[in-house]
Amino acid sequence: MRVGVLISGRGSNMVALADAAREGRVPGAQVVLVLSDKPRAGGLERARERGIETAVVERRGRTREEHEREVAAALRAAGVELVCLAGYMRLLSPCFLGEFRGRVLNIHPSLLPAFPGLDAQRQAVEHGVKVSGCTVHFVDETLDGGPVVTQRVVPVLDSDTPETLSARILVEEHRAYTEALALVCSGRYEVVGRRVARL
Ligand code: GRF
Numbered sequence: 001m002r003v004g005v006l007i008s009g010r011g012s013n014m015v016a017l018a019d020a021a022r023e024g025r026v027p028g029a030q031v032v033l034v035l036s037d038k039p040r041a042g043g044l045e046r047a048r049e050r051g052i053e054t055a056v057v058e059r060r061g062r063t064r065e066e067h068e069r070e071v072a073a074a075l076r077a078a079g080v081e082l083v084c085l086a087g088y089m090r091l092l093s094p095c096f097l098g099e100f101r102g103r104v105l106n107i108h109p110s111l112l113p114a115f116p117g118l119d120a121q122r123q124a125v126e127h128g129v130k131v132s133g134c135t136v137h138f139v140d141e142t143l144d145g146g147p148v149v150t151q152r153v154v155p156v157l158d159s160d161t162p163e164t165l166s167a168r169i170l171v172e173e174h175r176a177y178t179e180a181l182a183l184v185c186s187g188r189y190e191v192v193g194r195r196v197a198r199l
Contacts, residue, residue: 001185004033004080006071006088011043013086013107016174017181018050026182033078035071037090053078059090068096075100082184085139086177094141102191104139105184107177109169111135111151116144121169122162132156132165134173136180138191147196149180149189 003021005014011034018031034047035055047054057070067090075083085092085106097104110120112135115127124132133153140146152172156165183189188199 001029002032002079002081003029003084003181004035004075004078004082005031005047005084005086007034007036007041007043007086008038008089009041009043009087011041011046011086012170013173013177014043014084015046015050016178017084017086018047018052020178020181022050026178026185029082029181029185033075033080035074037067037071037088043087064093065095068093072096072099082181084177084181091143092139097139097141102138105149105177105180106137106139106144106146107173108135108137108144109166109173111153112137112144112148119162121166124156125160125162125165130156132169134169134176136176138196147191147194149183149196150176152176 005017007014014034020026021029021031031052033053036044037057037059039056044054055074057067059067083100083104108120110124111133115123131153133151135151136149138146152175154168154172190197190199
């Protein structure tokens, strides 16, 4: 499975996926392209260090549709079969999703459907929940709303700040995303309505 990872920032989830694939922990997966909408995304350098092809398609100076068309073209040119969003800070339109239907994953730092959108860890701390975690899900037209592939739970401590909770969740994000990628690459699942069932 040729995997393309879309990032906007530091790219720690991208690194987790790329290293797991390279080390044979995700049979059949290979990260072939890391694409960012931000030229200064730290993850680009981390991809290059690993010998992974990188691309930048800035949103600036393009309409949303042009931007997505170029992103899709870059993915297509690299022969990408599965797209993993990893800290990619843009919503994808139905036009993009039409081309990659059922083949786009995202990771979100909360137990969805709780706390979708920005600053999920801060939302969790401010709401006073006692557990939080992360969710890997298929992407559809809704915000953080597609079928859930996997979730991992962490405690929320009384002393937590959004930063300390984020750090605890991030450790689990790397595990969850690797596990979800392995499942999707194995093909041993089926999506029934909103449910991703393991076969
Ligand atoms: C992660 O917390 C991810 O869940 C969220 O954005 C952050 C990206 O971190 N969508 P990184 O760039 O993978 O280190």
